[in-house]
Amino acid sequence: MKLVRSKDLLGWFFILIAVIFITLFYFYPMLQALILSFQSGMGVNLEFAGLDNYRRLLNDPVALTAIRNTFIYLIIQVPVMILLALFFSVLLNNPDLKFKGFFRTAIFLPAVISLVAYSVIFKYLFSTDGIVNKFLLNLSLISEPIEWLMDPFWAKVLIIIAITWRWTGYNMIFYLAALQNVDKSVYEAARVDGANSFQQFFYITIPMLKPIILFTAITSTIGTLQLFDEPMNITRGGPGNETLTISQYIYNLSFEYTPDFGYAAAVSFVIVILTVIFSIIQFRLRGDKK
Amino acid sequence: MINWKSIFTYVILSVAAFVSLFPFIWMLISMTNKSVDITRGSLMPGSNLFENLSNLFANYNVGSALFNSFFIAIIATVLCLIVSALAGYGFEVYQSKGKDIVFTILLLSMMIPFAALMIPLFRFFGNISQVFPAIGVDTLYAVILPYVTTAFFVFFFRQNTKMFTKDLIEAGRIDGLSELGIFFRIYMPSMKNTLAAAGIISFMNNWNNYLWPLVIIQSPENQTIPLLISNLGSGYTPDYGVIYTAIVIGTIPTALVFFFLQRFFVEGMTGSVKG
Numbered sequence: 001m002k003l004v005r006s007k008d009l010l011g012w013f014f015i016l017i018a019v020i021f022i023t024l025f026y027f028y029p030m031l032q033a034l035i036l037s038f039q040s041g042m043g044v045n046l047e048f049a050g051l052d053n054y055r056r057l058l059n060d061p062v063a064l065t066a067i068r069n070t071f072i073y074l075i076i077q078v079p080v081m082i083l084l085a086l087f088f089s090v091l092l093n094n095p096d097l098k099f100k101g102f103f104r105t106a107i108f109l110p111a112v113i114s115l116v117a118y119s120v121i122f123k124y125l126f127s128t129d130g131i132v133n134k135f136l137l138n139l140s141l142i143s144e145p146i147e148w149l150m151d152p153f154w155a156k157v158l159i160i161i162a163i164t165w166r167w168t169g170y171n172m173i174f175y176l177a178a179l180q181n182v183d184k185s186v187y188e189a190a191r192v193d194g195a196n197s198f199q200q201f202f203y204i205t206i207p208m209l210k211p212i213i214l215f216t217a218i219t220s221t222i223g224t225l226q227l228f229d230e231p232m233n234i235t236r237g238g239p240g241n242e243t244l245t246i247s248q249y250i251y252n253l254s255f256e257y258t259p260d261f262g263y264a265a266a267v268s269f270v271i272v273i274l275t276v277i278f279s280i281i282q283f284r285l286r287g288d289k290k
Numbered sequence: 291m292i293n294w295k296s297i298f299t300y301v302i303l304s305v306a307a308f309v310s311l312f313p314f315i316w317m318l319i320s321m322t323n324k325s326v327d328i329t330r331g332s333l334m335p336g337s338n339l340f341e342n343l344s345n346l347f348a349n350y351n352v353g354s355a356l357f358n359s360f361f362i363a364i365i366a367t368v369l370c371l372i373v374s375a376l377a378g379y380g381f382e383v384y385q386s387k388g389k390d391i392v393f394t395i396l397l398l399s400m401m402i403p404f405a406a407l408m409i410p411l412f413r414f415f416g417n418i419s420q421v422f423p424a425i426g427v428d429t430l431y432a433v434i435l436p437y438v439t440t441a442f443f444v445f446f447f448r449q450n451t452k453m454f455t456k457d458l459i460e461a462g463r464i465d466g467l468s469e470l471g472i473f474f475r476i477y478m479p480s481m482k483n484t485l486a487a488a489g490i491i492s493f494m495n496n497w498n499n500y501l502w503p504l505v506i507i508q509s510p511e512n513q514t515i516p517l518l519i520s521n522l523g524s525g526y527t528p529d530y531g532v533i534y535t536a537i538v539i540g541t542i543p544t545a546l547v548f549f550f551l552q553r554f555f556v557e558g559m560t561g562s563v564k565g
Contacts (some may be wrong), residue, residue, distance in 0.1 A: 010469050011384020018439045020376035025436040026399040029410035038407065088306060091299050105552075106307035109314065111562060112544045114498035116516040117537045120523035121313050124328075124530065130332045131316065169310060197295070224387045226403045229500045233520055247405040247501070255505065256408050261409050268406035 018227075030272075036265035053266035063267055065241045066249040069156065073245070074224045074278075077160045082217060085168045087096035089175035090205055104176070108169035115166065122162045124147070126234075152242035153234050159243055162230050171216045178212040179205070213262055214282060221278045225271050246271050302346040317541075320534040328530040342531040350518060351510055352536065357513040358430055361558060363496040366434045371485055371491045378447020379473055383459065393448070401440045408505050411436060428508045437496055443488055450484040451477075486554030494544050522547040537541070 018219070039120040040049035057063050092104055110118065126132050126148040148158045186208075190200050206213065228247040231237050237244035237252075244268065253264040291438075320328045346352055381393050419426025425434060440517040454477060475545060478485070500516040513521075519540055520538035522533045 007384060007469075008386050011380050011386065011389060014380025014384065014473070015377045015389065015392065015444075017373045018444050021373065021398065021438050022396055022399050022441060022444075023437075025411065025438075026402050026441075029414060030399075030402050032410035032413075033406045089304070091303055094299065096296075097299065103303045103307055107303075107310050109308055109545075112494065112548045113314075113541050114500070114516050114519070116498070116500050116520045116523075117540055118313065120533065121317055121537065122521055123523065125316065129329065134331050149384070151391045165309070165313075222401065223325065226405055228405070229398040232500075233523060236524075242371070242430070246405070250405045250408075251501070251505075254412075264409055265406070268403065268409070272401075272406055273433065275403060279401060 008086060032221055033265045035267060036262050037269055039262040041258075041262060046262060049262065056212070056263060057266055062241055062244070063246075063249060063270075066244045066246045067245050068246045068268060069241075069243060070225060070227065070274075073160060073163070073227060074221060077163050077218045078217065078224060080160075081164045081171060081220065082213065084164070085171035085216075086175055086201075086209070086213070088168070088203070089172045089179055090201060092172075092176060093179045100130055101125060104173075108173055110166050110168075111170040111173075113166075115229035116233055118166055119162065119230045122230075123166075123234045125186050133248070141145045141193060145219050149235055152239055155243045159227075159230055159234065162234060163224070163227070167220065171220070174212050175209055178209050182208050214285075217282055218279055221282070225274055225278070306492055317534045317537055320530060321538050322530055325528075325530045325532075328534070338531055339535070342529075342535040345529065346532045346535050346539075349532075350522070350536070351513060352518065352539065354511050355513050355515050355518040356539070358512060359497055359540075362430055362433050362499075362514065363493050363543075366437050366496040367489055367492040369434070369438045370443055371489055374488065375442035375447050375478065375481070375485070376473065377439065377444045378451050379451075379477055382447045382451040382454075383445070383456070385541070386542075389509050393444075396441045396444060400445075404501060407436075408502065411502075411506055429504055430512065432506045433499070433503050434496075435504065437492075437499070443492065446488055447481075447484065450481065454480065483554045484550045488545055488553075493547050497544050 032146045037053055037256070038049060038051070039046040040052055040061065041047055088107055092100060096105075124130055128145050128147055128149070130148075132148070133142075136142045137145065146154050148154045182205075186204055187200060190204055195203065226247050227245045231243045231245050231248055232251075235243040237248050250268050253260050253267065301411065319335050320332060321342055322339040323332055324338045325339075327336055381389055415425075415427045415432045418432075418538075423429075424431070425435070458476050458480070459472055462476050467475065498516060499514070503514045503517055507517060515536075519533070519536055522528070522536055
């Protein structure tokens with residue numbers, strides 16, 4: 001009995017450092033942010049302000065634009081990317097496929113470049129006289145250059161294209177790893193029963209991979225809700241505030257404009273609340289279909 | 291008979307590979323070209339590489355940015371592997387009800403967005419500066435400390451520890467090893483794939499981190515590679531050749547880490563997916 005107790009104590013010692021660090025750098029600042037969001041004032045002179053910051057948020061057109069933009073990215077980009085990643089992983093999982101290693105590495109490669117670096121590259125590739133417009137013009141797909149960085153609609157499309165380019169291969173690796181654990185005989189049986197590729201994809205692959213799809217959906221959702229590097233380096237949030245994200249607005253409120261930490265903290269709670277809501281929805285979705 | 295399905299597969303994958311690779315090919319070609327040729331959309335390698343390199347090193351703090359990024363990424367990764375492996379092992383091997391509750395609470399921290407943390411953390415390090423300026427605002431340690439471990443890595447190690455043969459622990463105890471001895475001499479050496487996978491992820495995250503260094507670093511000599519590239523990219527009269535050269539130099543380390551450890555990466559990932 002004594003031995004068991006001492007083993008249990010030893011276990012606490014193993015997890016102690018991690019618990020201290022996560023508490024100190026996640027939970028404690030989170031609590032501070034919550035307190036801060038009820039305070040108001042410029043710089044270090046803060047005083048209690050009740051719900052003023054949250055009231056201001058509801059009437060702040062820039063904040064609402066940032067929330068709308070973030071939603072647009074989320075709702076379009078995450079499903080498109082997950083479907084693409086699933087599609088590529090199924091194609092790559094074909095045992096007879098040649099050059100498999102090349103295709104896999106090529107599609108994964110965008111995941112090794114830093115967000116800032118690829119954002120700067122994309123900004124130049126998609127400039128009005130950039131190579132993407134030249135390419136589209138040469139193929140006669142467009143008759144005049146698209147103003148990727150200046151047009152409110154195309155600027156959002158560009159941000160979505162950029163994130164999808166960067167993360168599809170990364171998510172694909174998770175699905176490929178999971179597909180290797182799927183019993184091949186399931187597909188054999190389905191083929192014998194006359195199921196075509198699409199039916200196999202929707203009725204076998206997706207249900208089998210549901211846990212890992214859920215995991216990637218949640219991590220991608222959390223990532224997109226916090227989107228910062230790309231709009232900051234591709235469009236600077238422009239034109240106007242048409243590509244501004246919530247994280248970027250919080251950064252501007254804290255470090256670009258006259259620092260208003262209390263209000264910035266209140267805006268950051270929008271991301272916290274959205275993260276919790278989306279995570280609950282995604283867990284529910286899994287529960288319902290089971 | 292023509293196999294349309296396999297033609298379709300190869301066409302799709304080739305297009306995907308081309309789209310994925312094109313920005314890399316473009317930056318490699320562009321680092322050898324003059325700014326004017328890049329604007330013109332030249333797809334032929336030029337002879338301006340040496341000049342771009344010397345302009346970059348002469349006019350910008352690339353040397354110190356490289357040093358800073360390596361320093362941050364290596365120290366943060368080593369600390370992350372040790373601290374997260376200890377915790378993942380502790381949660382799985384010494385499982386108890388109390389620890390499971392703590393584990394669930396730790397997992398909740400994965401939902402906390404960094405945007406909510408950055409202001410309190412900035413103020414926290416501001417306070418530290420008053421007492422220990424060596425690890426306060428505008429130091430490399432301030433960049434590292436919040437990333438020493440995250441709930442993701444603790445979770446990752448716990449999942450992979452499920453596949454670790456527990457009999458080895460008993461064997462170690464019989465051989466008279468201490469509990470920490472078992473961890474360092476039996477567990478760690480047998481977790482190479484997991485360590486490699488977590489190591490790649492941590493190195494890349496820290497090497498590529500942008501928002502937190504942007505907030506906490508102020509002086510040019512403490513800049514990291516992403517800060518330098520971002521500054522270069524936001525200039526009004528950009529020298530494209532120099533910028534692409536900086537981007538290539540900043541991407542080489544993560545690309546090398548990935549290529550050398552890729553085999554372990556896929557295996558390590560498979561482990562965490564199985565659990």
